[in-house]
Amino acid sequence: MPHNDDNRNVPLSPTYLGGYDLITIKNIAQHAEKEIRLGVWLHNKRSSGKIQFLQLRDGTGFMQGVVIKSEVSEETWNVSKELTQESSFYVTGIVREDNRSKLGYELTVTGLEVIQIAEEYPITKKEHGTDFLMDQRHLWMRTPRQRAILSIRAEIIRAIQEFLDQNGFSLVDPPILTPTSAEGTTSLFHTKYFDEDAYLSQSGQLYMEAAAMALGKVYSFGPTFRAEKSKTRRHLIEFWMIEPEMAFVEHEENLRIQEEFVTHIIQSVLKNCELELHTLERDTAKLEKIVAPFPRVTYDEAIDFLQGEGFDIKWGEDFGAPHETALAEKYEKPVFITHYPTVLKAFYMKPDPNRPDVVLCADLIAPEGYGEVIGGSQRIDDPALMESRFKEHQLSMDAYKWYLDLRKYGTVPHSGFGLGLERTVAWICGLEHVRETIPFPRLLNRLYP
Ligand code: 4AD
């Protein structure tokens, strides 16, 4: 039974045992054959006369609780009959091994203490439309599938930080309110900053370049905003990006770091989220193949290939989703597409010294049609070239003066990239649409809840 054998007058939550073991469904195996008490919600219920099967959830997982009429008090039996979907209560019971459940355990209920009998729940077992579920996002999150996605998202974030921290990167936070654009001016979110104009950050990169000159290897991890009027399965208005930036790192090394980084993320999820991947019915054999090195294709080669496949695309044109999917289908691993035409890419990318009409950049295209998950490049380090790019792109010298300073005071070769968190989650989870990868998606026409 839960007890508090500590002398301090600290009231412990009933889910703690003496010794401060947190009892959860996730770690239920540690409590086999013991009587425990857990705070839970009722996910579902099934009854067969003298037995109630309660599908319990505590946030860390789902577990079956069995109430047997002949073995509990009359009051406990009556309470078990009253429980509605999403009612909250404390359950006491004995943890028993059970090979029929994926979890491997079930709970023989001995007692129930109701916190609240929930009102009629809007999300039922019947099929609901996406719009309805999106309106109910605050509740929809509780379902096994959505919980599994958000839990994998958390593991991806943990693995990202683990890789970067272990490899000597320092976390640096760029501003969210910015005076200028970082990734083109068409998708800027405008706002007022007292009497000035300001924009929500599209990317922390430019600030990370400053930070890399101060700390060497840095990364930012923050929300970014793009007022893109695109309604695709890959676009969010607000999304999270991880942007490493590295002084003295050139194009080739940049790609090597990216492939090791992505390998670490995938392998961590495979190792730590087995149950969640199972809930999502993800084909993990496809993920097991994601191990560095990744194939590389130049933009020129990609154009030749696409033309050969019958696509109507000319050198100098950007790839759309169908092009990316066709390219990715050739491989079981993500593929780097490198050396895009200079005119297609951002103002800060360094031209290839052997061929200035293309830049030292790469987009990493995920397999299975998930599209671009990383965009990265080596950056221009020459002050004169940087200045001429500002003019070509009609960017205000005043606004970017500080950025030019980085090229004047000890300029060095440097590179970086941005990994889109939600597209990475969609790929690893095997989802149709990025809207399920983020707790509260911001989409074209959706700002609620
Ligand atoms: O390719 P992008 O625009 O690159 C940058 O912003 C660079 N400044 C990154 C850098 O070098 N530091 O965006 C990077 C990634 C894309 O590959 C994609 O995964 C994701 O961010 N992304 C989006 N994800 C969801 N919704 C959107 N609207 C996205 N736009 C970009």
Ligand code: MG
């Ligand atoms: Mg890109």
